[in-house]
Amino acid sequence: MKKIILSFLAISLVAVGFFAFKPKHHATKRPNIVFIMSDDHAYQAISAYDTRLTQTPNIDRIAKEGILFTNACVTNSICAPSRAVILTGKHSHLNGKIDNYFPFDTTNITFPQILQKNGYQTAMFGKLHFGNNPKGFDEFQILPDQGDYYNPDIITKKEGKKKLTGYVTDLITDITLNWLKNEREEEKPFFLAYLHKAPHREWLPAERHFKEYLKKTFPEPSTLFDNYEGRGRASKEAEMNLLTHMNWAGDSKIFPENMDKLGIKESHPYDKRNYNYTVGRMNAEQRKVWDEAYGKMNEEFMAKFPTMTEKEKMQWRYQRYMQDYLGSIASVDEGVGKVLDFLKKNNLEENTIVVYTSDQGFYLGEHGWFDKRFIFDESFKTPLLVRWPNVIKAGTKNSKMVQNLDFAQTFLEAAGIKPPSDMQGESLIPIFKGQDNHFRDAAYYHYYEYPSVHMVKRHYGIVTEKYKLVHFYYDVDEWELYDRMNDKNEMKNVYNDPKYAKVKAELHQKLAALRIKYKDSEKLDKMYIEKYDELLKAGKIFR
Incomplete structure (x- = not known):
């Protein structure tokens, strides 16, 4: 009898243990990923970062319910190269898309291809900017090249090229929502790239925003x-x-x-x-x-x-x-709100990673400039807001030097997939979990498109949370050093200031090490210059 009672107790304890510790379904299910990216959206034009210019309540929701990165940055501040870095997880000099002129090497393996191969349903809608047949997507509808704000042409996977009627931001949002409602396979996790043309030049707001924004006056940058x-x-x-x-x-x-x-x-x-x-x-x-x-x-x-x-x-x-730039962003924020609302209403919010970012930063009159390209903050830094319920603590801020280089590894790790060994980024998941002690302390940057439109010289450099060391080359050989803590507008080059001699020496050493780590070199610089000069002579560079 004693043995029977003991056996019954043992079985009961096992049963209790099984039911008590059985993981919830959403905790083990692979997460969906909604990757939202705008074109040339400056962090200064998102109210989660700065309220002086505009209000973006829907984009801000992602930060309030997740994490906002204050030092997110790019490896090469120009449209197509930035997108190539994101897709491949490799710096421009390795994926080959160093500027808007060099073709994208289609032998590169992209993270959507890997996700698709591992059971994810994948879709891309909006602006890719290079190539008309993106690999790794079950469905796509993309704008050719830069795309148009009004009545844009669109290239589809199933129907070829067609012309749409309406405003581009609204159309991309409608196409995205239609896929979520009618084409998503509920039994599969999904990766959705929701990519806006706005607020790229030439800035055209939606009709409903014309009069409102033409009346607005904005504070001037110092x-x-x-x-x-x-x-x-x-x-x-x-x-x-x-x-x-x-x-x-x-x-x-x-x-x-x-x-x-x-x-x-x-x-x-x-x-x-x-x-x-x-x-x-x-x-x-x-x-x-x-x-x-x-x-x-x-x-x-x-x-x-x-x-x-x-x-x-x-x-x-x-x-x-x-007026036009911020007016263009107004419809982007409205579209983001619609997508976030859909996820919430359809019980997709809990197990979906939502990312909002831009392909690079942008000048909004700072230093008298518009456009991007420089390693200086307004161009180099990019907005990055991420929401992942049950993983990221709501309302978190982080100042680590995260880069667009890191998305591929992050998404693959979230999906439980080991990334290829040649990817160069770092997963952001430890940061999402509040474990950022071993993340990179310096970012590497390299810009190539010169001489060309806007005439921003070729340069590479290293950026830490405190300092920035830059080497401009090609038709010059100049070094610049900035104290990011004490010179937030980057107005004074302290490279030759004796007070910064030790900092300069340390940064030179670190920069050399990063060049080796990321497999960049003077030999590659010369090779790309020679190829670029050939395009210049052939009249294929836009000036």
Whole structure:
């Protein structure tokens, strides 16, 4: 009898243990991944980072419910190369897509291919920027090259190329939601790339935002009238000044006929051409709303232009820039909200990683500039907000030097897949779990596209949380060092300051080590210069 009772107790304890410690289904199920990326979306234009310019309540939700990275950055601040780094998990010099001219080597293995091979349903909608047949996707609908804001063409996997009617941000959102509702296979985990064209140049808001944003006035950056004293030739020779290099018609939306009346010359040969093309894609109904809103702006400008000082012109162009740039972001934020709402209403929120980022940062008048390309913060840093319930503690902030190089490893690890040995990033999952002690303390950067549009010189460098060391090369040989803690606007090059001698020596040593670690070298620099010069001679580089 005693043995029977003991046996019964043992069985009972096992049973209790089984039911008590059985893991919940969502804890073991592989997570879905929603990767949201905009084009040229500056971190300064997300209110989770800075409330001075605009409000982005839906994008902010990701940070409130997850983690916001304050030092997220890119390896090469230009559109197509950044996307190639994200997909391959390798620096530009290894994946071969160093700039917007070099073709993407399609023999590269991308993380969506690996996810697809391992049972994930995969989809990409929006702007890829290179290649018309992305590998590793069960479904895609992508914009050719840069894409268009109004009535865009789109390349589909099933139907080929077709023209859509409407505003590009709304269309990409609708296509994404349709896939989630009607084409998603519920028994499979999914990877969804939801990729916006906005707010890429030339900035065109949705019709519903025209009048609202044309009325807005924005605070000027403290460095709007920077004269670049204390820095080298790279800053002084770059061609991205709001007053002198931004297009009057294509960017500021002055009607070409009004430029002629006022005697305003084109800033670039594609100035009026770009305006006529982008606005020319509107249908009659869209164009009527455009002409009414922007016609009034043109009338006001024509009345004041003859008496405007150069300072006033610069200030006016900054406001015009911000109105369209931030107006373009408004619809992105609305679309993000719709996708987040869908995940919540359909019980997908708990087991879905949601990422919001940009392919790089962007200048919003800082140093008098627009565009990107530099290792300086506004270009180099990118927004990164991630939500993953039950893994990431809500409302977390992190200052580690995370990069777009890290997405591939992160997503593969989340899916329980060992990444290929040639990927160069680091998984962010330890950071998600609050374990960041052993993460990288320095990021490596390398920009190649020169001489070309905007004329930002070739350079590479190392960035830590405290300092930044940069080498500009090709037609110069100049070094710059910045104290990121005490010179947040990066106005003073302290490379030759004796007080920073020890820091400089340490950073030189670390930079050399990073070049070796990531397999970059002077030999590769020379090889890419030779190939680029061949394209220059052949007239294939856009200036």
